[in-house]
Amino acid sequence: MDDPAFAVETDLTTQSILLAAANHDIRALRDLLRNSSANVQDDETGFTPLHAAIAACEPDEQNDSAPGQVNGHTNGDTTNGETTSEVSEERKQELEAAASTVRFLFQQGAIWNDLDSNGETPGCIAHRLGLKELYELCVDAGVRAELLLSRLDQYQPLGGADSEDDEEEEEEVEEATDAAGAAQTNTGAGDESTENTNYLSSNLTFDRNRILDGSANGVMMEWETTLMRRSAELLLPKTGLRVLNVGHGMGIIDGIFQEKSPSSHHIIEAHPDVLQRMKGQGWYEKPNVTIHEGRWQDVVQGLVEKNELFDAIYFDTFAEDYKALREFFTEYVIGLLDPAGVDGGSGRFGFFNGMGADRQVCYEVYNKIVEMDLFEAGFDTEWETVPVPDLDSEREWDGVRRKYWVLDKYKLPTCVFID
Numbered sequence: 001m002d003d004p005a006f007a008v009e010t011d012l013t014t015q016s017i018l019l020a021a022a023n024h025d026i027r028a029l030r031d032l033l034r035n036s037s038a039n040v041q042d043d044e045t046g047f048t049p050l051h052a053a054i055a056a057c058e059p060d061e062q063n064d065s066a067p068g069q070v071n072g073h074t075n076g077d078t079t080n081g082e083t084t085s086e087v088s089e090e091r092k093q094e095l096e097a098a099a100s101t102v103r104f105l106f107q108q109g110a111i112w113n114d115l116d117s118n119g120e121t122p123g124c125i126a127h128r129l130g131l132k133e134l135y136e137l138c139v140d141a142g143v144r145a146e147l148l149l150s151r152l153d154q155y156q157p158l159g160g161a162d163s164e165d166d167e168e169e170e171e172e173v174e175e176a177t178d179a180a181g182a183a184q185t186n187t188g189a190g191d192e193s194t195e196n197t198n199y200l201s202s203n204l205t206f207d208r209n210r211i212l213d214g215s216a217n218g219v220m221m222e223w224e225t226t227l228m229r230r231s232a233e234l235l236l237p238k239t240g241l242r243v244l245n246v247g248h249g250m251g252i253i254d255g256i257f258q259e260k261s262p263s264s265h266h267i268i269e270a271h272p273d274v275l276q277r278m279k280g281q282g283w284y285e286k287p288n289v290t291i292h293e294g295r296w297q298d299v300v301q302g303l304v305e306k307n308e309l310f311d312a313i314y315f316d317t318f319a320e321d322y323k324a325l326r327e328f329f330t331e332y333v334i335g336l337l338d339p340a341g342v343d344g345g346s347g348r349f350g351f352f353n354g355m356g357a358d359r360q361v362c363y364e365v366y367n368k369i370v371e372m373d374l375f376e377a378g379f380d381t382e383w384e385t386v387p388v389p390d391l392d393s394e395r396e397w398d399g400v401r402r403k404y405w406v407l408d409k410y411k412l413p414t415c416v417f418i419d
């Protein structure tokens with residue numbers, strides 16, 4: 001392995017694969033990938049074959065910059081992101097060849113969300129360049145990969161642990177897991193917010209317009225107020241209803257729920273600093289308010305056993321992954337939400353929809369996955385699009401470790417039981 005000749009050969013193979021991908025030369029790729037992987041990466045640019053195949057479609061400025069396309073955003077009727085009437089035959093062929101190459105690479109196990117040295121996934125490049133079909137191929141591949149990952153996550157080998165068949169099966173699962181999700185977007189090493197229990201024992205800082213954890217991650221920020229207000233309006237359309245909120249944070253949504261004079265208002269909160277602050281702010285004395293101290297994982301079963309029913313449930317915790325949200329709505333919402341909640345219609349469930357919101361392509365992948373999982377759990381989801389202002393220009397992220405939101409549109413979910 002230390003042989004320099006071997007390193008040169010590997011590098012040459014990588015460069016040949018990247019070149020074939022950029023040329024949309026499937027025949028050459030097929031040959032090259034017989035003895036190599038569709039996930040090689042250029043040392044300098046971090047490009048994978050998918051990045052190369054998509055980036056090669058960037059219009060050449062003097063020649064074929066597409067009208068109707070500004071900074072990768074498109075206006076009007078589009079094919080692959082460009083105004084249909086204006087796309088030359090040559091350009092159409094190039095984009096079709098790129099789409100075939102991208103499909104071929106996915107068939108060969110290419111990872112949808114590897115990052116290049118600019119921090120872009122292949123889908124991010126397609127989005128930036130306004131290449132709609134290539135972008136959709138990346139979203140679809142992301143959905144397939146993430147679904148596979150979540151299924152594998154539930155996988156339990158059958159039979160005794162040491163049978164040869166089981167070992168082989170486990171190896172296959174490991175390989176599939178690597179291919180599907182090896183490059184899941186990193187949330188940052190040494191970061192307390194990646195583990196719920198670490199977060200819960202970290203010290204919080206409360207500013208006027210935000211809460212930060214011990215690693216300077218934004219736990220909750222005031223810019224989300226518009227999203228909280230709209231969620232509350234949709235969940236509690238009138239006064240006197242019963243509501244459960246999981247995760248108090250800055251108390252923004254709980255404050256808005258209070259404006260609706262709920263007949264019963266339960267709040268589950270686990271962080272001691274937040275609970276301390278709630279005491280100081282008089283939340284424990286508010287009429288019809290019940291506060292459950294602890295992790296929702298330790299509280300909700302008790303509510304189910306007491307037959308507590310709600311017209312509306314909102315879920316917005318912190319430092320938890322998508323699996324936690326899915327567990328909450330598949331296992332518990334079903335037992336806590338009144339099927340005959342609001343005006344004879346089903347009760348309503350909402351949640352902060354922020355998974356993957358540091359990249360458009362990841363956000364779309366998660367939106368599709370969560371909608372499918374909600375459907376499987378028995379819910380219909382309505383989405384409302386809410387504009388989000390430019391948080392960079394408003395300097396919202398100053399002093400915050402990681403931007404958890406970079407998009408200009410929030411997709412607000414409201415879920416009811418399927419009829």
Ligand SMILES: C[S@@+](CC[C@H](N)C(=O)[O-])C[C@H]1O[C@@H](n2cnc3c(N)ncnc32)[C@H](O)[C@@H]1O
Pocket residue numbers: 196219220228246247248249250251252253254268269270271274294295296297316317318319320
């Ligand atoms: C993003 S904030 C909620 C913001 C809230 N929606 C608002 O309007 O201000 C998340 C809250 O969930 C709490 N939390 C995190 N993990 C939790 C868990 N497992 N159970 C209960 N609460 C949790 C955090 O301490 C934090 O107060």
